[in-house]
């Protein structure tokens with residue numbers, strides 16, 4: 001069975017997803033309402049977080065890193081899942097300390113370097129291998145459900161992974177927090193970037209489900225993906 005998948009995005013009025021002061025407290029507060037069993041990050045989103053916070057980059061690894069949590073099966077907090085077939089994320093130790101998830105999991109493909117698979121295994125980070133070159137997201141999500149009982153996934157990524165998931169027909173809801181801010185700057189990244197995901201031409205009709213003004217003049221628009 002496939003889990004329900006929700007893209008949750010903070011955007012400026014001019015469609016930027018970076019380069020503006022997003023209300024993160026509101027973003028994460030609303031995100032909790034779906035009670036997700038897993039939060040899925042794109043690797044570039046994690047690498048951007050590392051760029052913004054270099055302390056994440058090379059923390060001294062500590063013993064906790066090598067001790068898998070004992071209560072991961074009963075802990076109600078979500079799994080934190082990173083799609084990283086190219087083995088680019090090396091800040092798992094720092095991420096492990098984030099308080100809001102029960103355990104970590106990497107999505108990889110058959111093309112993921114073996115050294116990286118060993119690196120993850122040595123750190124007791126679970127791995128789902130799906131797909132040949134890039135990750136087969138349908139297969140990976142199905143495995144998340146089968147192996148880990150994940151029924152609801154909230155996606156925290158940029159337009160690349162969002163597009164891959166949309167192209168695969170894997171997204172149920174798109175939630176956008178439109179901030180009263182004109183961010184300007186570079187055109188990318190955006191919330192939807194099929195060109196970067198090498199699936200250019202993709203277009204996705206949506207159906208508006210609700211709108212609400214929340215926080216300081218932020219429009220929260222919730223859409224479902226039209227069949």
Ligand SMILES: NC(=O)c1ccc[n+]([C@@H]2O[C@H](COP(=O)([O-])OP(=O)(O)OC[C@H]3O[C@@H](n4cnc5c(N)ncnc54)[C@H](OP(=O)(O)O)[C@@H]3O)[C@@H](O)[C@H]2O)c1
Nearest residue numbers: 009010017042043044045083084085134157158159160161
């Ligand atoms: N405002 C917001 O709400 C928000 C939220 C999250 C992120 N962001 C921003 O978004 C930016 C990052 O966005 P991004 O679009 O560059 O990257 P991203 O979506 O975070 O990461 C790209 C992901 O797509 C995967 N991918 C690419 N092509 C694929 C394919 N053909 N099949 C399967 N998987 C594929 C990559 O997997 P591999 O690693 O395996 O290649 C990677 O996990 C950052 O600046 C971040 O700060 C904003």
